[in-house]
Structure formats: structure tokens, C-alpha cells
Amino acid sequence: AREQFMKTFNKINEAFKRYVETLFYGGTGSMRIIEDGDVLESGIEIVISKAGKRVQKLQLLSGGEKALVGIALIMSMLEANSGVFYVLDEVDAPLDDYNSEKFRRLLEQENSQFIVITHNKLIMEAGDIVHGVTMVDGVSKVVQVKMEEVLT
């Protein structure tokens, strides 16, 4: 069990480092096992530092930066477990246009299945299938739309 854990941890940590570098311009990130004897009992800590800065307490990151670290974490778990499908409900809400664009590119590059809810037109473009939901008399209706229709 311990080897299995360490193998999975190392795989996720490698991926996490890569995703943080892609998402944070000049930033670095990694996961650390807080040593206290048995690995299966210890905790895991995320360590992030922005370009050229010292190590940063996660609480002091901005709203958008926390969302990016969260996205990097989810994507890195995907590496170790690509069988699942991912459902992301407005995770892009705190992102500026530059980072929304990066997130969109990530969605397009990955091979796993994503179901993404968004109000952001930049992210909508990543969809192969787009469902438009409306409410009529208190009842939700879904219509499959063509991308061209959405963007006008």
C-alpha cells in the first residue's frame, strides 16, 4: 500500500509542477508530504511561489490565483486516474481573460472527458457539444446548440 501511495503521489506531484508552470507565468509549485512517521498517516501540503518571490502562504494568494492552483491540482490528479469524467461548475468565474484563455487551451489538450458550466464566451469555444439550458414556467429545458449560434 505504501509503495502504491508513493508511486501515485510522485506521479501527481510531477504533473502538478508542470501545470503550475503552465498556468502561473514564472511561478513554481509542488506538493510536500509533512513527515511524521508513516506516510499513510501524514498530511500533504501545497507550496507555491510566484515569479522571483519567496514561498507564499496559500491564504495570501488572490481569488484568481487560488482558482488556478485548484485547476492545476485537478488536472494533475487526472494524470494518475484518467478513467473518470470531470464536471467543472463555473471554475473560471474568478479568472481574467489571459488566464481564461490558458484554461481553455488546457481543456482542449487533455484527453479526458470534461463537462464544463460557464458564462464565459472564451471557455464556451472549447466545447465540441454545447447544451443551452433555459427555464420556462419554472421548468428547465435543454437544447443542443451549434457553437456559431452561441457566440453571436
Next chain:
Amino acid sequence: AREQFMKTFNKINEAFKRYVETLFYGGTGSMRIIEDGDVLESGIEIVISKAGKRVQKLQLLSGGEKALVGIALIMSMLEANSGVFYVLDEVDAPLDDYNSEKFRRLLEQENSQFIVITHNKLIMEAGDIVHGVTMVDGVSKVVQVKMEEVLT
């Protein structure tokens, strides 16, 4: 103290009803004092119902709907106390384009001072003064911009 409280409560409640009708297409809202003896000891409850529906538990509202109710609440407090300035940090993040537009119109109509942080180009247009913040080598810099520059 009791009369003063009731006078303020009624003023805010009247305003709250109006704002909910403006922000929620066909919805109604009001504030109720939960009676248990002395008004100064009791609690206040918000009651909302969407077009044609029965009264709704607030928890069951969507993310965007909760933000609209929150905005209606802040605006109604403004009626009773217009001396203060308001600081709103990305309160529009959960809103769709239609509701962002409504929020923008509200900002333009009110007479109080607002400091609004946003990534949403629709809301930016409401600004008389626009400050652009950037970070260079870990230090924040502020530049006052003309609206035309931001929107390109």
C-alpha cells in the same frame, strides 16, 4: 429606539421590494421580522419567490440568483444611509450577461459613491474613473486609464 428601528426597517424593506422586482424578472421579495416579543431582540428573514412559484428557500436559489438578492439587499440599505461609499469586489462574477447589464444600470442610476472591482467588460463601462492595476516585479502599480483604452 424601537420607533427608529421600525422606521428604518420599513424604509429598507420598501426599497428591497423594489430592487428585487427590478433585478428578478417577475420575482418578488420582502423582509420579515420573526416575531418573538421585542423587535430589538428578534431576527429578520428574507423571503423570495420567483415568477409564479411558491415561496422559495433561499438555499435553493442558484449562485447567480443569490448574488442578485445580495445586491438588492446592499442597494436597499443605501436608501436608509446614503452617506457611505460602497466597495464591491467582483460581486458580478456569478452573473450572466443579462443580469450584468441590469447591475450596470443600477450603478449608473444611484447617487452614492461606488468603488467596483471587476473583470467584466459590461460593468467596466459604468465607470467614470477607471484604474488599471498591474504587478511588476512583485510590486503593484496603478495607472488611470481612459475607458476607450480598456475596451479594445
Next chain:
Amino acid sequence: MKLKEIFIKGFKSFADPTRLEISDKVTVVVGPNGSGKSNVVDAIRWVLGEQSMKEIRAQEREDVVFWGNEKRPPAQTAYVELVFEDAGNRITIARELSRDGNSRYILNGDVVRLKDIREVLMQRGFGKNPYSIIGQGQIDKIVSASPESLRMMIEEIA
């Protein structure tokens, strides 16, 4: 294993039978505030066996059944079905709840226990705690998760 389709009927605001085709890559769901997008996420969590009312934004079990309004009577049952395809085989997982409190899980047409559904999912990489579903407003909570819960997420996958 790929998810092919979500079918919802009588669950929350989806009074009418609703089918959503799911892409092998990116499926996007858009729509106005309050139209029912996050209800789809609740439906997915619910059919996968979610036991906590809070996670699916409900207070009582019956909150998930369409509650009706002036123009429509309340629904009697809430039903959600996920259709998967795995190496050519079709696997359907469903959950149903009727107003009288009767609740059941259905695997390829047979009534089963939640345990059986969990087993089918586990074999294909789906853990008990679907960390792969991120609800509205929860993305920055992951980052503030405690060191223990981060370890447990990784242990799940291992």
C-alpha cells in the same frame, strides 16, 4: 469507460424528460442565471450515490423531486440515468426516488444496492468520493483543504 449520455426526469427543475449527449472530450453547458445548470451537476452527484443533502443543495430528501408550480403539478418521482460505454458494452446506472420515500438504484435495468453500483464504478477508476466534480464556488476551497483531506484524495486514487 466513457460517459455517453445523461437522462433526467422529475429531478429538481427538470420536470420533463431531458437527454444530454456527452462528448468524448469537452461538453459545455450554458444558460441564464437560475435556468438549471447546477441542477445537472446535482443530478450527476445524486445518481452516483451522494448521501449528503448539503452536497446536492437540498434540505430534505424530497427537495430533489420537481415541486411544481401554478402551471404544472408536482412530479411523483425523480429519476436520473447515466449511460456509459466501455469497450463496446453499454452500462446504465440510474437512481429513482418517489414522493412516498421509496428510493432505489438500478444497474442495466436491474434493481441493485448502492454497493453494487460503487463496485462497478471503482473497477473503472471512479472513487467513492467523486473529487472530479467541482461545484459552483468550490474551486478555491480545494486549495484551502486540510493536509489530511489532500492525502485522502491521493490515497483514493492509489
Next chain:
Amino acid sequence: MKLKEIFIKGFKSFADPTRLEISDKVTVVVGPNGSGKSNVVDAIRWVLGEQSMKEIRAQEREDVVFWGNEKRPPAQTAYVELVFEDAGNRITIARELSRDGNSRYILNGDVVRLKDIREVLMQRGFGKNPYSIIGQGQIDKIVSASPESLRMMIEEIA
């Protein structure tokens, strides 16, 4: 009473003296993620006497002083000033904290206690708890506020 200007120096990421002119109606603040927009909100709460570290996203008192990096030395003091205008008179309220822990409030150039600043603000409709400042991600928390805290908000205004 109208807020005319915010001046920040050495507070969080604002190492250099920074002046923001404030409109009588709507002032918009824009910029990339992590550039320092919410730090301006923390600066406003701080100068109005905020005592809770959590409300200004800090852990210790010194977290608000610019902590420096490879290119810039840490600042020695954090200083924030609000300039108001009331019927032609100019009123400045300021707060200063130095690394050695010295903290003081300044009203129109004189060192005063927080109580004095609060009094000036109360007379002009500014309550002790600035409900008029809504932090990032907090808008839907207002709606879930307990009935008691809603009453207290209204009592403040009365």
C-alpha cells in the same frame, strides 16, 4: 461627505506611493489576477480600523507590510490614507504600522485613537461594521447571513 482619494504606501503589494482618485459616482478598478486589486479593498478596511486579521486576509499584523523580494527590500512601514471632502472641508484619516509593531491612527495630521476616528465616521453615517464593503466571494454569504446578523445590520443604520 465624499471620498476623494486613497493613498497607499508600503501596504501589502503597494511598495511605492500610490494615489487613486475616487469619482463622486462610479470608480472601476480592473487588472489581471494577482495584480493587487483586492489589496486595495484590504487597505480601505484596514484604515477604517479593521481589527480582524482574517477580514484583511492576513495571519499576523506584519503581513500587511510589503514583504519585499529579490529586487526590492521589504518596506519598514505600511501607510494608508483616505481623503474626504465634507461641505468644502478636507478630512484625512490615516493608519500606520511599522515593522517594530508601532501602530497609530492619524486624523488631519494629528495622532489620535481609533475611537476618535470612529466618532468622525459615525457622525457621517459610517457604522462601525462597514457593511458597505463586500469582499471577493462574499456576495452570496450576505444572503445566508443569520436572522440576528441581518437585524444587527439594520440596527446599525437606525
